[in-house]
Amino acid sequence: MFALRDKYAIAGIGYTDFSKKSGRTVRSLASEACIKATADAGLKISDIDGIVSFNFNDSASAIAVATEVGVPQANYAVDFLAGGNGANLIILSAIAAIEAGLAKTVLCYRAMNGRSGFRLGGGRDLAAYNITQYTAPFGWITYPQAMAMWCRRHMVEYGTTSDQLGEIAVQFRKNAEHNERAMQRTPITMDDYFNSRMIVDPFHMLDICLETDGACAVLVTTAERAKDMKHKPVHVMGGAYGGGPNQGEDLFDAMRWPDHSHNYAKYIAADLWKSAGIGPKDIDLAQIYDCFTYSIIMQLEGLGFCDPGEGGPFVQGGRIAPDGELPLNTAGGLLSEGYIHGLNHVVEAVQQLRGDAGVRQVPDVETCLTTAGAMTCGSALVLRN
Amino acid sequence: MSEATMTYEKPLPVLDPESTPFWEACREHKLKIVRCLDCGQVRFPPTSFCPHCNSAKLEWIEASGKATLFSWIVVRHPVPKDVYALDVPYVVALVTLEEGVRMPTNIVGCAPEDVTAYMPLKVLFRDVTPEITLPVFAPDRG
Ligand SMILES: [Zn+2]
Numbered sequence: 001m002f003a004l005r006d007k008y009a010i011a012g013i014g015y016t017d018f019s020k021k022s023g024r025t026v027r028s029l030a031s032e033a034c035i036k037a038t039a040d041a042g043l044k045i046s047d048i049d050g051i052v053s054f055n056f057n058d059s060a061s062a063i064a065v066a067t068e069v070g071v072p073q074a075n076y077a078v079d080f081l082a083g084g085n086g087a088n089l090i091i092l093s094a095i096a097a098i099e100a101g102l103a104k105t106v107l108c109y110r111a112m113n114g115r116s117g118f119r120l121g122g123g124r125d126l127a128a129y130n131i132t133q134y135t136a137p138f139g140w141i142t143y144p145q146a147m148a149m150w151c152r153r154h155m156v157e158y159g160t161t162s163d164q165l166g167e168i169a170v171q172f173r174k175n176a177e178h179n180e181r182a183m184q185r186t187p188i189t190m191d192d193y194f195n196s197r198m199i200v201d202p203f204h205m206l207d208i209c210l211e212t213d214g215a216c217a218v219l220v221t222t223a224e225r226a227k228d229m230k231h232k233p234v235h236v237m238g239g240a241y242g243g244g245p246n247q248g249e250d251l252f253d254a255m256r257w258p259d260h261s262h263n264y265a266k267y268i269a270a271d272l273w274k275s276a277g278i279g280p281k282d283i284d285l286a287q288i289y290d291c292f293t294y295s296i297i298m299q300l301e302g303l304g305f306c307d308p309g310e311g312g313p314f315v316q317g318g319r320i321a322p323d324g325e326l327p328l329n330t331a332g333g334l335l336s337e338g339y340i341h342g343l344n345h346v347v348e349a350v351q352q353l354r355g356d357a358g359v360r361q362v363p364d365v366e367t368c369l370t371t372a373g374a375m376t377c378g379s380a381l382v383l384r385n
Numbered sequence: 386m387s388e389a390t391m392t393y394e395k396p397l398p399v400l401d402p403e404s405t406p407f408w409e410a411c412r413e414h415k416l417k418i419v420r421c422l423d424c425g426q427v428r429f430p431p432t433s434f435c436p437h438c439n440s441a442k443l444e445w446i447e448a449s450g451k452a453t454l455f456s457w458i459v460v461r462h463p464v465p466k467d468v469y470a471l472d473v474p475y476v477v478a479l480v481t482l483e484e485g486v487r488m489p490t491n492i493v494g495c496a497p498e499d500v501t502a503y504m505p506l507k508v509l510f511r512d513v514t515p516e517i518t519l520p521v522f523a524p525d526r527g
Contacts, residue, residue: 133408148458149458202458260455
């Protein structure tokens with residue numbers, strides 16, 4: 001269990017424009033976010049001695065970015081092969097590295113040309129090797145197709161409805177209206193949701209996040225050192241990474257998973273809350289991984305914001321709006337802000353906890369949850385100001 | 386390469402030492418799964434070691450071919466477009482075999498809107514190339 005409550009902090013954030021066509025190399029996007037995060041902390045690149053990222057063989061390596069920006073000695077330069085589960089994992093890994101004495105000041109980034117380059121939504125290699133030989137020959141190829149299977153299972157078990165999924169999409173779009181970073185800011189209605197094209201039943205187009213070109217970076221160091229930097233530190237109270245039994249051979253493979261009506265969240269909840277020393281009721285707002293609408297519902301249930309099966313009703317009636325009981329994805333989420341594989345959720349959490357979120361600012365925020373992952377494996381952080 | 390293989394554009398399994406008996410059985414229109422010779426647990430997909438007792442001793446047993454529907458999706462937007470344009474809508478499912486293991490497959494012989502949770506199914510075999518046969522499932526109407 002994470003045992004370093006409040007000892008580490010996020011001291012800087014940086015991000016590029018989010019677009020459909022960056023016209024740039026992924027490395028340059030990563031470098032821009034890293035340079036900005038370093039400056040945001042009031043530091044120079046010469047202060048950096050660690051750099052961590054995660055990718056799907058679709059990004060620039062940590063050493064490539066360290067080289068471009070001129071890190072004089074990269075003592076902890078590490079790339080994780082990870083999907084959405086990686087966004088908080090890299091932050092926990094940076095903390096672990098600093099605690100072990102491997103580095104002092106670590107940049108964590110995710111960079112991708114997710115729309116103009118390697119499209120995660122576009123399917124995988126059609127040669128069906130290894131575990132894929134049991135899935136791809138049946139035309140089960142893309143991530144929306146993989147995750148629709150989970151969503152259906154939740155509908156079967158608990159009666160979750162498209163109305164509930166649509167409510168999530170509509171609310172997050174509304175949040176994105178006030179976010180200059182967001183790729184989709186035009187309001188949508190429930191009619192728009194239901195009229196959006198059925199991609200893979202039960203998913204409409206508006207259940208699916210936005211493929212995005214862009215990068216985000218955050219700077220991690222000890223709370224002690226962060227105290228003297230430019231902004232008020234955002235402390236890491238608690239964190240967890242993992243999942244249940246039978247996570248399978250890759251993110252797609254969940255055929256041996258206990259039941260697709262719940263995901264990783266259920267398995268990390270106890271450690272997450274124990275490590276933070278607070279519980280779901282103490283969370284002021286949350287940035288929950290929303291590669292698809294349904295994943296919000298499963299994580300709310302798994303992390304104990306409501307009982308299993310209650311996630312659908314939970315998101316209805318304004319509870320997740322900025323002025324609701326639990327404001328969610330205040331920047332618009334992966335569904336409407338953009339998909340920087342979940343690291344943009346951490347950027348928004350930091351802005352909210354600093355009180356720097358402008359018109360999006362939720363008043364009196366002290367704690368924020370961030371999560372990353374939707375299937376068998378994921379990560380989460382409890383942050384405070 | 387046979388003519389049929391050349392014209393079949395969908396993904397085909399690439400056999401490996403663990404999967405070869407499964408696909409060879411499919412070609413003979415038999416659905417086979419691995420059973421641990423030490424603890425008796427069945428498993429799918431086939432792996433070298435039993436996750437229950439770590440034994441490497443295994444046998445291939447023929448499954449009954451009966452299953453129930455665990456979860457399913459209806460693919461309406463084809464990806465890749467040129468490969469699946471003529472197939473949509475099609476149903477991909479996870480089915481639970483009578484022996485207890487889960488398996489991805491297609492549901493055939495049933496309109497997508499008539500597919501229901503837990504419906505009883507039985508295996509059918511589709512010879513898609515001279516080398517490869519895919520196990521698919523249809524409603525088991527008794
Ligand atoms: Zn065994």
